[in-house]
Amino acid sequence: MLTAAVPAVAAQPLSTLEPAGVDAERIAVFFWWMGIGAGIVWLAAMSFVAYCLWLPSRSRQAPSPRRVVVTGGMVLPSVLLAVLVGGIVPHTNDFVDTGAADGALRVRVAGEQWWWRVRYPRPDGGDVELANQLRVPAGRTTHVELSSDNVIHAFWVPSLAGKIDMIPGRTTYLTLEPTRAGTFRGVCAEYCGTSHARMTFDVVVLAPDDFERWLMAEAGPARAPETALGRAGAAAFVDSGCGGCHTVRGTPAAGVIGPDLTHVGARRGDASVLPHANDDLEVWLRQPDLVKPGALMPPFAALGAPRLQALVSYLRELR
Numbered sequence: 269m270l271t272a273a274v275p276a277v278a279a280q281p282l283s284t285l286e287p288a289g290v291d292a293e294r295i296a297v298f299f300w301w302m303g304i305g306a307g308i309v310w311l312a313a314m315s316f317v318a319y320c321l322w323l324p325s326r327s328r329q330a331p332s333p334r335r336v337v338v339t340g341g342m343v344l345p346s347v348l349l350a351v352l353v354g355g356i357v358p359h360t361n362d363f364v365d366t367g368a369a370d371g372a373l374r375v376r377v378a379g380e381q382w383w384w385r386v387r388y389p390r391p392d393g394g395d396v397e398l399a400n401q402l403r404v405p406a407g408r409t410t411h412v413e414l415s416s417d418n419v420i421h422a423f424w425v426p427s428l429a430g431k432i433d434m435i436p437g438r439t440t441y442l443t444l445e446p447t448r449a450g451t452f453r454g455v456c457a458e459y460c461g462t463s464h465a466r467m468t469f470d471v472v473v474l475a476p477d478d479f480e481r482w483l484m485a486e487a488g489p490a491r492a493p494e495t496a497l498g499r500a501g502a503a504a505f506v507d508s509g510c511g512g513c514h515t516v517r518g519t520p521a522a523g524v525i526g527p528d529l530t531h532v533g534a535r536r537g538d539a540s541v542l543p544h545a546n547d548d549l550e551v552w553l554r555q556p557d558l559v560k561p562g563a564l565m566p567p568f569a570a571l572g573a574p575r576l577q578a579l580v581s582y583l584r585e586l587r
């Protein structure tokens with residue numbers, strides 16, 4: 269049973285040093301250049317200190333102040349900085365997103381309080397919407413359009429790319445070019461409010477064929493529940509007014525305040541921080557702000573355990 273401490277969906281590393289995307293690889297290379305460069309300078313400075321402290325004084329000869337200033341203060345730093353800056357600055361443009369390239373996948377991500385609204389524009393004009401999870405094909409460019417209508421959030425998947433702010437009134441862009449399949453954690457990297465630290469998401473990188481198959485399935489309407497409990501849950505969903513905030517495509521539920529729940533049962537976790545466990549989902553429905561303080565979903569404890577369990581069963585069948 270869930271108490272105040274909420275476990276993360278999976279303790280995957282949020283590491284910029286295990287790159288799995290083109291931009292992340294560039295960033296890792298910069299890190300090593302800067303790190304090793306700084307290490308060399310540090311070693312040189314420390315050797316100089318050691319030399320001054322421990323070498324017998326008679327074998328030392330004080331260099332002329334002029335030489336110290338010219339060599340140590342001008343030539344050395346200029347050469348070092350020229351190498352480091354010269355090696356890196358020309359590459360900073362590599363990160364500038366130049367708009368959706370031909371053949372790139374487009375995904376829109378909006379920062380909400382405190383979750384991620386993810387939309388895939390479809391050729392027919394409709395959107396496929398889900399939450400707290402992006403799925404993208406490996407080896408292909410994904411052009412992510414980022415927005416927010418509340419406060420500033422920041423989109424950061426350390427293993428795949430750099431980070432960029434999501435600013436109200438503006439659209440910012442980020443390119444994802446994953447080099448291998450896998451599941452990578454993302455976080456909000458700009459303090460946005462009480463549950464900022466629980467505003468996490470996953471990027472699932474799939475083989476291109478698997479991705480197309482998933483997108484087709486995701487675009488489809490919700491499945492009708494097959495179990496009696498699931499059907500009771502579907503009825504409770506309508507009676508409790510869940511559809512005022514949530515969309516379940518293929519049913520009358522068409523709310524847009526909360527996440528689209530059409531295929532919520534197929535997501536990796538619930539409400540971005542909960543592992544896929546029925547008890548935890550029930551706690552979420554009972555009292556969302558126990559899981560995410562300040563979440564904009566009202567508590568439904570008053571529905572009572574049987575109806576909450578039926579709702580959980582229904583949500584699980586929405587695959």
Ligand SMILES: [Cu+2]
Pocket residue numbers: 379382420421422456457458459460464467
């Ligand atoms: Cu945020």
